[in-house]
Amino acid sequence: MPATRHDFIILGGGLAGGLAVLALTAKQPDLDIVLVEPAAIGGNHLWSFFDSDVAPRDAALVEPLIGHRWSGYDVRFPAHRRRLAQDYRTIESERLDEAVRAALPADRILAARAVDASQISVTLDSGETLLAGGVLDTRGLGVAPAGLVCGWQKFCGQTLTVPAGHGLERPIVMDAAVDQAEGYRFVYSLPFSPTEVFVEDTYYADTPELNPAELKRRIADYAEAQGWDVAGASRQESGVLPVVMGGDFDAFWPATDRLARGGVRAGLFHPLTSYSLPDAVRFAGWLAHEAPLNAGLGPAARLRAERHWQRGRFDRLLARMLLRAADPPQRYRILERFYRLPEPLIGRFYAGQSTLSDRLRILAGKPPVPVGRAVAAMLERI
Ligand SMILES: Cc1cc2nc3c(=O)[nH]c(=O)nc-3n(C[C@H](O)[C@H](O)[C@H](O)COP(=O)(O)OP(=O)(O)OC[C@H]3O[C@@H](n4cnc5c(N)ncnc54)[C@H](O)[C@@H]3O)c2cc1C
Numbered sequence: 024m025p026a027t028r029h030d031f032i033i034l035g036g037g038l039a040g041g042l043a044v045l046a047l048t049a050k051q052p053d054l055d056i057v058l059v060e061p062a063a064i065g066g067n068h069l070w071s072f073f074d075s076d077v078a079p080r081d082a083a084l085v086e087p088l089i090g091h092r093w094s095g096y097d098v099r100f101p102a103h104r105r106r107l108a109q110d111y112r113t114i115e116s117e118r119l120d121e122a123v124r125a126a127l128p129a130d131r132i133l134a135a136r137a138v139d140a141s142q143i144s145v146t147l148d149s150g151e152t153l154l155a156g157g158v159l160d161t162r163g164l165g166v167a168p169a170g171l172v173c174g175w176q177k178f179c180g181q182t183l184t185v186p187a188g189h190g191l192e193r194p195i196v197m198d199a200a201v202d203q204a205e206g207y208r209f210v211y212s213l214p215f216s217p218t219e220v221f222v223e224d225t226y227y228a229d230t231p232e233l234n235p236a237e238l239k240r241r242i243a244d245y246a247e248a249q250g251w252d253v254a255g256a257s258r259q260e261s262g263v264l265p266v267v268m269g270g271d272f273d274a275f276w277p278a279t280d281r282l283a284r285g286g287v288r289a290g291l292f293h294p295l296t297s298y299s300l301p302d303a304v305r306f307a308g309w310l311a312h313e314a315p316l317n318a319g320l321g322p323a324a325r326l327r328a329e330r331h332w333q334r335g336r337f338d339r340l341l342a343r344m345l346l347r348a349a350d351p352p353q354r355y356r357i358l359e360r361f362y363r364l365p366e367p368l369i370g371r372f373y374a375g376q377s378t379l380s381d382r383l384r385i386l387a388g389k390p391p392v393p394v395g396r397a398v399a400a401m402l403e404r405i
Pocket residue numbers: 034035036037038039040059060061062063064065066067068069070071072135136137138161162163164260261262263264285286287288297298299300301
């Protein structure tokens with residue numbers, strides 16, 4: 024059977040692949056794009072972000088996807104509470120699925136697994152081969168990404184129904200005034216309606232093992248401590264994400280690998296928070312407006328990813344401070360101190376846009392952890 028040919032093929036319909044479809048179809052409605060995704064588009068995720076994470080020129084891409092929005096958010100630590108003014112947004116993966124299915128003809132979404140790919144061809148698990156002017160690989164990171172030295176951020180969340188009302192008006196993005204014995208732990212709460220709140224129990228840990236049953240029990244304990252009378256739990260998500268302390272970009276993405284990558288597969292995420300939405304949005308805008316949609320995409324995307332890796336050096340240093348300079352019960356002190364800094368600096372940090380003076384400000388003064396270990400973590404070359 025002769026191979027079919029398309030203008031562009033995207034492997035993986037996660038956040039990055041989905042946004043790439045939306046950005047490309049908005050810019051070039053006649054482009055013949057194929058999306059290869061064996062599971063649900065977007066998977067099962069809530070993607071949250073700060074308003075300042077998305078540049079005004081990219082706002083039109085994410086605006087129709089936003090399901091929940093709030094004015095301001097709170098953080099809580101053992102010795103510090105703060106209300107910040109920054110707006111907060113959440114996208115449900117079902118919205119991305121709907122938007123992508125509305126943007127592409129049904130026969131251009133292939134429920135298949137790519138088993139092999141080059142800059143201009145893709146082989147599916149059915150044995151079928153597709154040819155294309157260009158190919159983008161957004162198939163996610165996998166469990167043990169080569170070239171990265173990581174700790175882990177692991178979490179489990181549930182939407183709780185509280186018929187009498189939970190009383191929250193805005194998200195608590197970090198409630199670290201909870202037991203810290205196992206490392207930096209915080210509970211994250213998103214009030215979806217007066218009677219529905221999404222609650223996630225999160226840990227910054229040295230190992231990736233996750234015990235969802237135990238975390239669900241702790242969510243129930245947290246709800247009880249807030250005085251919430253919970254009638255039931257619905258939507259559930261869990262994750263284990265890399266917190267990148269160091270690594271070797273050339274091992275992560277060898278220069279000989281000329282297949283274009285996007286999303287977390289290209290390392291386009293924040294080294295400390297592991298959040299990828301700000302970078303996935305920027306990448307989709309770049310793809311639609313500036314990138315070559317041909318065999319030259321691989322080297323161009325790799326160059327972009329390499330620059331992102333270089334910009335992440337400071338955030339990897341902070342990740343080492345968090346995971347290596349403090350004993351697990353003391354790790355919260357680093358974030359508690361961070362959240363005393365000016366709000367614009369905090370916004371730039373999450374958006375991956377810290378300036379040199381932000382970095383100096385973050386490091387200035389006596390560290391909230393043992394000085395010798397802080398210096399050792401900063402100087403460590405891994
Ligand atoms: C539960 C959870 C919540 C998160 N919350 C946030 C958040 O609030 N904000 C934020 O910014 N980040 C968040 N993140 C981190 C990050 O943004 C997400 O992991 C994001 O979904 C990564 O997007 P991606 O498209 O790069 O990769 P993925 O989401 O991993 O998508 C990869 C896709 O490729 C598909 N695929 C895999 N193999 C093949 C194959 N062989 N052929 C074809 N397709 C294949 C997979 O099925 C999947 O759909 C969260 C992560 C998790 C796990």
